[in-house]
Amino acid sequence: MHRVPGATLAVLATVAAGSLAGCTSAGGPPGSGSAGGRVVIDAKRLPSLGTVLVDQHGKTLYMFLPDRKHAVTCTGRCLGTWPPVVVGQGGSPKAGSGGVRQGLLGTVPDGQGRSVASYAGWPLYTYAGDTAPGQTSGQALDDNGGPWYVMRVDGHPVIPSGSPSPGASSTS
Template identity: 45%
Template sequence: MNQQRIVLLSAAGLASALLLGACGSSMDNASSGTSPSRVAPVATAAASEPATSAPAGSAGSGGGHLAITAMLMAKAVEGVGSVVTDDKGMTLYRYDKDEAHPSKWTCSGTCTKTWMPVMVQGSVRTMGVEKSLLGTVHRDGRTQLTLGGWPLYRYMGDTAAGQANGQAADGMWYAVTPSGGKSVR
């Protein structure tokens, strides 16, 4: 009788493990597939090397931080008007020292501790932002998102969605508009 229970429990455990494994496999396949109607591919801009380069392999150049996004949205933010936000609703910025054509980033080292480069891994969805203006620039082996050629950043001083505390910082950092321009409000 004891042996029979052990066999039955073992069989039930094996069946459970197989079912859970099958569920995990189908979930993995479902989440890895993307529908072209929901995801817009990022148009690749002419990639160029940065004006100032940091050691390869550093997080965002010199130990800085990175912001990864999969969506850009146009949102009205108090004080700056209609600007671009990431998938968390955080305001995105452009830096006047960077270049738009060809795209070049200049914020490196300690700069990236305050201004996090917005990185992309694959496709980016948009809402209210013209897809044809999206591009990328290579940065330390990663891909930084650009809009209208301008590399995009998040400001560490914005701690909640809808803030624009970095607006006009140092007279060079501006919230980016859906057309890639800078908000001058």
């Protein structure tokens, strides 16, 4: 029988716990933010959706209608499915390529002491079901208490006709 040293077990347990919790590879909080607080928001043209926001890894970015702009309402188990784009302490999101407007970028608090990147006031999230850049399998899903929509570079969500819209349920 081969024994595994205790330190090796501790490292394996830490890696496994981080993977299960959805932590970044740098060991940070869940979300697509990078170590050091540098978060770049880019744009990409996708078939049938137009030019939409993506993170620095090419993952599609979404808004959550119940957030009603300026508030993160995806908490608890929701965060495992919809990781927010977390910005490091003191950091701010930067506009990348494709027409992303720096003036529409900002941050909002998530209620856990973290800052989440926002665009036109909407907190930004990725979707765990999108496993490769450019996927949009979270588009128009009604999940965790409301609909999720891909964000366009103009600051508006891509809302299919007949779906709930910010104007219909937003008070801001």
